[in-house]
Amino acid sequence: MSKIAVVGSNMMDLITYVDHMPLRGETVEAPSFEMGHGGKGANQAIAAARLGSPVVMVTRVGDDTFADATIANFARNGIDTTHVIRTPGLPSGVAPIFVEPTGENSILIVKGANALLAPADVEAASDLLKGCALILMQLEIPVETVYHTVRWAKENGVPTLLVPAPALPHLDVAQLKDLGFLTPNETELATLTNMPVDTEAQVEAAAQTLIARGIGTVVVTMGGRGALLVTRAGTQRVAPVKVEPVDTTGAGDAFIGAFAHFHTQGLPVIAALNEAARYAADSITRRGTQRSYATAEEFRTRFPARGTAGRDALAPG
Secondary structure, eight states: OOEEEEEOOOEEEEEEEOSSOOOTTOOOOOSEEEEEEEOHHHHHHHHHHHTTOOEEEEEEEOSSHHHHHHHHHHHHTTOEEEEEEEOTTOOOOEEEEEEOTTSOEEEOOBOGGGGGOOHHHHHHTHHHHTTEEEEEEESSSOHHHHHHHHHHHHHHTOOEEEEOOSOOTTOOGGGGTTOSEEOOBHHHHHHHHOOOOSSHHHHHHHHHHHHHTTOSEEEEEOGGGOEEEEETTEEEEEOOOOOOOSOOTTHHHHHHHHHHHHHHTTOOHHHHHHHHHHHHHHHTTSSSSGGGOOOHHHHHHHSOOOOOOSOOSSOOO
16 A cells, blocks of 8 residues: 655644633633644644555654653554654644634644754655655645755655645745645635635636646645645636534644545545545544544445546646
8 A cells, every 4th residue: 555654743732622712811711621632744644544544754752741642642543653753852842722612723833843853854764755655744844844855755756745834924935846736725825826815716826826836736725615626737626525513623634634545545636635525524523633533444434435436637737
């Protein structure tokens, strides 16, 4: 089975469920609190692993009990932890999260040891990375490490995918020209292109400017409105999957991890995106981040397989 690598972040999620967000200076009582494993990179790795993909994680943890718990969590999910690096004297990353009754969330991140994941760490993992079918990255690690990984992957013939989140106004798109996939949401797309994204036509136009700058494929995620797959050949729509949301935390990462799994197992891009949309929708029907991610068996019980034969109408280029 094709292997996936994640060069990215890990966090300990500190989740508070609130009746309403407090105003400045206001103290409110919250109904409940939970801790769980998170971080965009780790979430994507867990989603892919739970669906059955072999996964390699390249990340940094701190020198604390959160680090122990994170490594144990990766191991429980069958993820290769050879390059999960302990960083003496630093805390692991944490993410305080506030979830409202609608299921919508607000998130802070404190990078901790993630901020020291370096190009040298990627080089140290090169033997493992060369055997991967896809490398996933995010921006909760130093951007220079992302640029280096894109270059390394191009030189070694390994496809790459970047989730440009959190949005960085200074992100150098020229350094990303060898990316296979870029997957911004609408806010991140606006930040990257400095273009309006109020309508679907504007979203497509903004995405096409990134294609013109060398990026192979842009997938714009639009929350409850689905996603757009944009290539030089044109645009295809990924329809939203309607469910009753309980907690949307980590849904975007579930989408990416699932897409990586389905695409590296041989599904055409649009078919893999449609399966990923179903997987992400399933995740928001339960509380928590990684613990809301279904195994392959659980997913197929809730969403039986449907016809996915054939090729993409628009081949990414």
